[in-house]
Amino acid sequence: MAKLTWGMIGGGAGSQIGPAHRLGAGLDGHFAFAAGALDHRAADGVAYGRSLGLPDDRSYGTWQDMLAGERTRSDRVDLVTVATPNATHFAITKAFLEAGFHVLCEKPLTMTIEEAEEIVRLAAACDLICAVNYGYSGYPLVRHMRAMVARGDLGRIRLVKAEFAHGHHADATDADNPRIRWRYDPAQAGVSAQFADCGIHALHMACFVTGQAVTELSADTVSCIATRELEDDAMVNFRMDGGTVGRLWTSSIALGNQHGLSLQLFGEKGGLRWAQEQPNQLYHMPLGGRLQVIERGEPNLSPEADRATRVTIGHAEGMPLAFANLYADLAEAIRAREEGRAMDPAANLYPRAEDGLRSMAAIFAVAQSGRNAGAWCDARPPMFR
Structure with missing residues (x-):
């Protein structure tokens, strides 16, 4: 099967997110970076595009x-990824959609x-x-x-119960670090910092795991480092359209936490617990x-987990493989459209x-x-009201 072609905006030299996208898009051989x-x-x-192997006329x-x-190309890219600063997402995404391109936009x-x-x-x-x-x-x-x-x-x-609490912005002397400062500047980040970034x-x-949407919420937001205009810690209570109650904590000053993304579900017949730093185990x-303990890669998991699993049980997986699953989904969606099938x-x-859109509404509500x-x-x- 011929590869689809893929283009990227942003994600250049020194980018945190660019390599993860390039690894994810190319991992399964669905997309060629064009x-x-x-x-x-x-x-x-x-220059950076050429160093990655892009031809002169497409860098x-x-x-x-x-x-x-x-x-105007007959071989134009099938998918465009937008990985630029937040304030540019709308204009770029809108322009490429209007020109007939499928788009994957960073949040x-x-x-x-x-x-x-x-x-x-x-x-x-x-x-x-x-x-x-x-x-x-x-993640599978x-x-x-x-x-x-x-x-x-x-x-x-x-x-x-959801958490995304890390401690990587806990140093108040980082106030002038450009990689951190912009996140707490309303002119660049918008109305929210930590919740919009991680929460x-x-x-x-x-929402993804429960299959429900958030209808209303209550938030306590605080700038624990007083020089910040936007919050570096938030506790959010929320209610969902299927009757589930939610609790969410997000922070960038939680020293001792590294990544900090985890999810727990409590139902009538059982509970589940998963953490991004130990993604191979589901409790x-x-x-x-x-x-x-459910192990990634073990027999008799769901089709959704099986399709998203590449390496055998007991071997580590990471974020680029999770990104690769989104790219694999998108490749299947594009090909299904082209072939006229489900x-x-x-x-x-x-x-x-x-x-x-629902995320943006939640950010403003917080x-x-x-x-x-x-x-x-x-x-x-x-x-959606």
Whole structure:
């Protein structure tokens, strides 16, 4: 089967996220890296693209150059990944959708709810894929959790507890570090810092696994380092449309925590616990039974987990493999469209623009609630109310 082609905007030399995308997109042989505009400094972006093997005429200086160059090619890229600073996501995603390209956008999808609603409507009107990179939903055992919930193994889910708390921004003397400073600057980050950066991954995972959407929330937000305008710690209570209650803690000053993403579910017939730093194990406590450890790669897991598993049991997996599962989903979605068939249900799990929109609505609700002493706020986007 011929490879699909893929292009990337952003993710240049020194990027934290660029290598994970390039590894993920190429891991299974679904995509060939064919074009890129990799840096906001045009000359640097062109040079870096060429160093990665891009041909001279497809290593672009700006995203506008890439749009102009690719839209007229007979072999134009099948998918464009947007991995640029947050404030540019809307303009780039919108332009490429309007030009007929499928898009995978880094989160946040946009900076405002209104922009996100426009992207959702545009993708639907153009009949194009617009995905959002909530990459942690690609882990096999996260997908197995979702399958267990969907088939009723836990009964009705009463409570979900999500965390994404690390300590890598705990040093107050880092106030002028440009890699950290922008995250707490409203002009660059928007209305939220830590929740928008990390907490939203935990919230998306809660929604992904339970199959429910957040309807309302109450948030206590605080800047533990007083010089920061935006929050570096937040505690969020939320309610979901299927009746589940949620608790979420996110922090960037939790010294001793490294990555800190974890999820627990508590249902009528059992509970589940998973942590990103130990992704090969899922802990299952059946009601009235003994604690069980489900291992990634063991026999008789769900089709969703089996499809997302590459290496044999007992071997480590990591974030690029989770990203690769999203790219594999997208490849299956693109090919199914081209071939006029239904896509594999076990692959139909990539986060959509609608997920990015719901996340944006939650970010604004957290900011509003935090300003108002934890008052409960509607967390639904206006178009979904």
